[in-house]
Amino acid sequence: MTIDPGSYTPVYVQLADIIRERIARGQYAPGQILPSEQQLIQEFLVARVTVRKALAELKAEGLVVTKPRQGTYVREEADRDAVVVEGEADVIARMPTPDERRKLGIPAGVPVLVVEREGQAPAVLPADRKIVRLRCKG
Amino acid sequence: MTIDPGSYTPVYVQLADIIRERIARGQYAPGQILPSEQQLIQEFLVARVTVRKALAELKAEGLVVTKPRQGTYVREEADRDAVVVEGEADVIARMPTPDERRKLGIPAGVPVLVVEREGQAPAVLPADRKIVRLRCKG
DNA sequence: GCCCATTTGTCCGTATGTATA
DNA sequence: TTATACATACGGACAAATGGG
Secondary structure, three states: OOOOOOOOOOHHHHHHHHHHHHHHHOOOOOOOEOOOHHHHHHHHOOOHHHHHHHHHHHHHOOOEEEEOOOEEEEOOOOOOEEEEEEOOEEEEEEOOOHHHHHHHOOOOOOOEEEEEOOOOOOEEEEOOOEEEEEEOOO | OOOOOOOOOOHHHHHHHHHHHHHHHOOOOOOOEOOOHHHHHHHHOOOHHHHHHHHHHHHHOOOEEEEOOOEEEEOOOOOOEEEEEEOOEEEEEEOOOHHHHHHHOOOOOOOEEEEEOOOOOOEEEEOOOEEEEEEOOO
16 A cells, blocks of 8 residues: 555645554554554655645544644554434434534544433533434334 | 634634634525635635635635636535434444545535344445434334 | 636645654 | 654745636
8 A cells, every 4th residue: 555646635634544544454453543644644755744634634623633743553442332313203314513522522434413302401411422222112 | 703823722723713714604594605715715815725725724624615617606405305213223323435525426515324224234424414313112 | 628826735845843752 | 762653834836627708
């Protein structure tokens, strides 16, 4: 897997694809730190902005998280608690507002689940830690 | 609402906040085109990267979409079809893979809903056009 | 149909700040 | 203290497609 600067596919997309593939293969495992931006620059011979753009893609996908002045890590899947819904409900998903991100501690690239039930205020759940489970009585 | 370069809040965050506010107030309405990057550069006296970073934030939030060589538009909320699920099911949300984005035509900043049912392949639904409606038989 | 200005996309270089190890 | 690492922000350049006249 290598980068072709002459390709019509942007370099940062090619780079993101390569890193995504390495994560998928387990070469970079969950919780593990990725090579630093400098190391990626040297390995693939691209500019820093290009590396950062590739990493930004992976962040937006929720695949990695970056800790300032430490590094970029493969996101670990947390165990997700089930929020049990009995009866009727509508469930939507969307990206959180900045306020919701702060209050719920939601990292970049993670959506929220919104559960709407008759006569109740909508519940906003961080999708990396919650799932909605429908159960019927009987 | 103006930009303070001396603030500890990054300029691009301040700019994103301002534009988000204008969208919320309806100054920029759904479907409407935002000022071009050049216009934003001149209005707020910042560099182009800064404008682009602010717009990237709003894209990641699903608030705007950009059409290459045309402009950046306030995303219009489409009517969402209800996918009715009866019986037991788990519903999760996550960002789509690049493959899923292509196949389902999902814009940036829009998650997918995944419905998992016993003995069935998971259903992957674009969250900007679908909602999951949970129902119990009876 | 053709030309041209506009607009976003991509890519590079450089500099400074600041927290971490 | 020093080196490392990411974050922010400035600058410039070229490509490619759209849209208006």
